[in-house]
Amino acid sequence: MKFSSSQLAYLIGNREARGNLRTLLKYVLTLVAIITLYAVAFHVIKVWVEGEQHSWITGFYWTLVVMSTLGFGDITFTSDTGRLFSIVVLLSGVVLLLVMLPFMFISLFYAPWLETRVRLRAPREVPQTTRGHVILTEYDAVASGLIERLRTEQIPYYVIEPNPITAARMVGEGILVVAGDNDSSATYQRTNATGARMLLANCEDTTNTNITITAREIAPDLPIVAIVEEEDSIDVLQLSGATTVLPLKHQLGEYLANRADTGSEAHVIGAYRGLQIAELPARDTIFAGLTVRDTRLREKTGLSVVGLWEHGQLRPAFPNSMIQSNVVIVLAGNGSQIAALNALMPGDRQPARPVLIIGAGKVGHAAARALKRKGVTVHAIDRSEHALAAMREDGAVLFPGDAADRRLLDHAGIHHVSSVLLTTNDDAMNIYLAVYCRRLNPKLRIVSRITHERNVEAIHRAGADFVLSYTTLGVESVLSLLRGSELVVLGEGMELFSIAVPPSLSGRRLADSGIGSRTGMSVVALESDGRLATTLTAETPLEKDAVLVMLGSLEQRREFAVLFEKTADKASGRHLM
Template identity: 40%
Template sequence: MKFIPAQLATLFQDGASHRNIRFLLKFLGMLVGVIVFYSLLFHFIMQWEGREFSWVTGFYWTLTVMSTLGFGDITFTSDLGRLFSIVVLLTGIIFLLVMLPFTFIQFFYAPWLEAHSRSLAPRELPPATSGHVLIIGADPTALNLARKMRQYGHAYALLCPDVQSALALHDQGYAVVVGEHDDAETYRRLRAESAALVVALDSDVRNTSIAFTVREVSQHTPILGKVDQDESQDILTLAGCTHVFPFTSMLGQAIARRSLGGERRSGVIGRFSSLVVAESPVMGSRLEGKTLRQCGLRKAVGVNVVGFWERGRFSLPEPDLPLHSGMVLVIAGDEEQIRSYDAFAGAPAKNDAPVIILGGGRVGRAAAEQLLQQGQDYRVVEKSPRQTGPQERLVAGNAADLEVLERAGIRQAPAVLITTHDNDMNMYLTIYCRRLRPDMQIISRATLDRNIGALHNAGADLVISHASLVANTVVNLLSPGKVLMLSEGINIFRTPVPEGLADKTLLESNIRDETGCSVVAVDSGQGLRINPDPGLPLRRGAELLLVGDSASEQRYLERFGGGEG
């Protein structure tokens, strides 16, 4: 109830609401006039019938008849009186039962509800707000980023121009504000001058407008702009963007780097100083069919197997678990150790057949360029070929057509990269290609994180999400040197040695068993010690670098705390 006065104040400040209230008051005045007029007529007709009643009785009779209550305690005996009663009754039906509710709802209650809705979707952040992230956009990628901000404890606000959309997002638990992207006053109300980052995730043209408008308010606030066209990168930088990322191209490159068509067995997914984290498919390697204990990777090449992906599920390594072709190992080490691992596991089987790219859009073209840099031949299957590129590597036709896929070389290809922007189509093509080639590597694009599991279940060996790529980039910018998000929820994070683990060895700390995180490096102030010996004592003042998924990281923080960051 305490919010009602504020909502009424907001309602009365609106010009349209003023007009509505005036109309409602005029209607009520007319209604009161009709009641007074009928009450006067009641007295005249009753006097004509030879009866006398008080003025209060006249109003009482008029209201009971107009409201159709009709108690029957006061009635006319003459035809004139009864005819008058019918007129009063019909007038009451029209004015009280039809027009009054409609007028009240239309000109007061509905505007009041709208004012109440606007109060739930604020247009301004509190004056003391600082260190927050402004996310411009309300598409699934922006919503995924908002969830990541909440997960990592970053204050954020989603800017949405439409009140109804903002209310729907508010009901889902998002911190949302209403405003126009091209109005400098919007960013003043959202405290852009004290924000940690402004993230523009719209089109190139609109992102340019956003950056230029934010710069009217603040010259120092970092702005991250998403760019789709290569030629737009310089324009966004000139408009004021601090960071410009071609996420669609980055997605295509990431997909291509993880294919088995090249000479390297592993693909780097993240670097933290001299620490390198890579993914390596077991398919076709010398590790297939063996256990980690039998492989002896740590002793042979020094790498640490942090965990493995299996159909979209990340698990901790078990020494006696057999490795099969559906697994993708996550390994950590320095650059030399990763190269040694590649030699130890064996390069992918020599296959001169081209990698197949299904979809010739921006992601597909970026994947093609990356494969070309890796020295890998490819074929692009595109239903409506319009991109520029080598025509000899283009196969025109529907990717769901077996004859088209056979012309592209599906029977011999070492891998197929599915890059269309339609998740349903990606799932269809994944199932189709897996049925045609059970032994082939399939890497698929996902627009949303919620589609990752379904694509893995459909048969994809690896799935890379556009939404995760954006969120990982933003989180890494906000926490430089503290957190590095890798792929689909795998993180590297830095934390001081907990007081309870000081002077214990890594083996005695039992960190992996208790939390699911793996210690991949120790920084004692003299450089990183990558993949330290399990018997290494953990000294006070040193820092640990750990790798794990989001749940593992949360368990570590709950068990040991974050220390002094």
């Protein structure tokens, strides 16, 4: 009853709803007047034309029976005048009673009532005991991916949604949401911003500025992370009070550039407690064609080979695993060990070959600048000469036109470049170009941006060697800030986990564990008594209280839980990066 009263109060208090109710009432009164007029006309015709007397109840009864087309036939006219009148009453009844009345009732009362009921389902505030939660100011691709990860790590969150109907739908989908405007101070009071763990401003740059200023007034100490589209907005958001500003498209371009083949040298892609993760393209190195054991990298440098990227898949590095020329070696160690590895490379290295960038948007422009800092020549293709002009300052060689034109690709050096970076925001186009470039140059390293996670497998099958999406980068960036750890982007779907050694593996040797062969995960390090051991061998024992640091995907993590932890409920694991 309380819920019905709140609905009625909303209908009465809403101006549009009040107008609808007035219109419906006017129609009902008009319909009653017409029925009364027909009842009077019935008596007039019966008395003056056919000479019959009937009661007033009979007049209303006949009118309603005819207008509703029930047609009992117990009272009829015998004169032509009466029958003509019956036709008029019947036709008007079909329109006014059977068509217009239901339409008016549904559109002016029932539909608004249902909408009100849905609106009132959306929560207006978080529970008073809520603390340590993450506030998301918009439900987009980054928020969706982040929510999945927050659920895994059991971190509470709430999405601010201005449309109550959309908010109610999100509640039905199991998403924690609060109905309210993201630029209203009342919203941040109702979401308990002062007790929140973080606020993510993931709207447009101008809206994010308003959000930051508003939230900062309510919660002066709240960590606010703002995602920006334009680099020029970074300073504005910082001045507005944002704790951290993430220019994701700029960062995406840099990460794609770091995955291009720019010479025989290992480059660091992340770190964890002094442990550095690095990648080394095997092409044109002394390791191509050798097994992991034959590289003797651990003996020479102290580095551990923890995985092999091949055709977009990260495989465990077993001693007998063959390192093909198209493989990227994933290594773990410290800075001095990585420097020792780079010193092993031949001193007379050939200059890095050019890199071809297809797509001159924000991501492509950022990639070109990152490659310029490395001294790598960039060739750029885009249909828009205006977009290409911005890359001229970075020393790029410009090729305006359609990348699907083979003559243009030949002219841009598709057969001579070391890598192709596909930076368009169209997944279908990137998949198409990946197939085309792979056919034209099978030895090419193809690095691609992707928008939708569902297309990751397709673009890998098309020939891409490395794929990274805007969403994944955004999710990983926010999570790293939540944990206070350094950002490590291994690739689409690949993460770094720390997992306590389960009882089923306690006391076993690493070689006997079957972790790599049964799950596909790669053991990077073993943490015990506060010390991180990176030099692991087949004989390394897995002690009871130790923690495994492993590379893998969420699916592989779940498989590990099923095989070794005996329950899929533990598949959450603690993400490190």
